[in-house]
Amino acid sequence: MIDKEVLNQCGDFILKEGRLLEKELYKHFFIEDNTQNVLQALLKYQNEDGGFGHGLEPDALLPLSSPFQTTVALAHLKDLDKQEEALIIIEQAIHYLESQYNKKRHGWFALPKEVNEYPHTIWWEFDEKKQMTAIDEHYGNPTAEVIAYLVRYKQYVRTLDVDDLVNYMLEYIENIELFQCEHELYCFIALYHELDGHLKERLKKQLSKAVHQLVEYNQVKWKTEYVPTPLSFVKHPTMIYFGIDKTQIDFNLDYLVQELTENHKITPSWGSNFYEGNFKKSFSDWIAIQTLETLIILKNFNRI
Known part of the structure; x- marks a missing residue:
């Protein structure tokens, strides 16, 4: 379970480092309904x-x-x-x-x-x-x-x-x-x-x-390789699981809770080597995007 302190620390990262879109989406899902602001951010x-x-x-x-x-x-x-x-x-x-x-x-x-x-x-x-x-x-x-x-x-x-x-x-x-x-x-x-x-x-x-x-069930690979995890396919408990056992979903949720509790962000497993010069900002953007996506999944599964 993600407690309020960890949620706020993750949110602070998104609000500081994320693009306007991710900032407004974070507010939309975790602070207040700001649909108009999200739409304005998308229009850019x-x-x-x-x-x-x-x-x-x-x-x-x-x-x-x-x-x-x-x-x-x-x-x-x-x-x-x-x-x-x-x-x-x-x-x-x-x-x-x-x-x-x-x-x-x-x-x-x-x-x-x-x-x-x-x-x-x-x-x-x-x-x-x-x-x-x-x-x-x-x-x-x-x-x-x-x-x-x-x-x-x-x-x-x-x-x-x-x-x-x-x-x-x-x-x-x-x-x-x-x-x-x-x-x-x-x-x-x-x-x-x-x-x-x-x-x-x-x-x-x-x-x-x-x-x-x-689907990849090996948690070691989740951190070091770019592989699809159970939650890559199942992002809400009301979705069909496509044959994935609920236990594996829970393991994946536990893993994400631990990652955010320890690091307050999710860093893409494919690494920053593909982003150089003026392109470096894109990797930072990805960290905010993946952190937000993870928070939304945890919220869907009542882990926040």
Whole structure:
């Protein structure tokens, strides 16, 4: 259990070192409802085309809009979509995503080639020969998550056949035997939570298989390697656990409580070596982001 003193120490770190967005999100979840301030902080990353960029996810500082960064924004906005102001932003984002649909790919590429002109980590390097980033090697990232938001906000979709896109994605994942990328699964989990009935059941079967293949239970690796933990897949007790035993969830929660109690922050396991010069600030931003995300998970599981 995180006590009030530890929570305040973690909060002080976020409020001192985090970006405006993380500061406002911390206040929103742990101090008072400040939805308007969160929306204003998010708007700093939105472009006139309705999409999001400007390093919202700090591993790529490209100011131009991209489908990937727009899904990052929508992940925040969906939790605020009872507000009319949020729905206006969401509608603009959905129209942007429609404009970026690639018919040949039957989906979306994460980032445009211009990413190479701005600070970015190596996994976001645009390969001119392949005409995509390494992230795009796994088709479902970000396409499955984009479709999740098209399903959720179907009333704003003007040009795409959402049902066709969903069926295509289900057929894609059902043909995978060996899963290799947890980030692709996170996108499919986002889609899972927006589906109903038999479509949801179809996806659940494959996701349980995929999580079983990729989840890492070794706590030593949690600290030293970039691996998906049980809580990478299950962020709220009301979520389906995809075959992960509750005991493993509790172990993971205990681990996070200990980390925050001892350090008052969560430092990304992939380390700071990818961030040099003017790019160093991005790693500091990640510490605040991961600390906040951890606090929210602990709050969801009544560990605060």
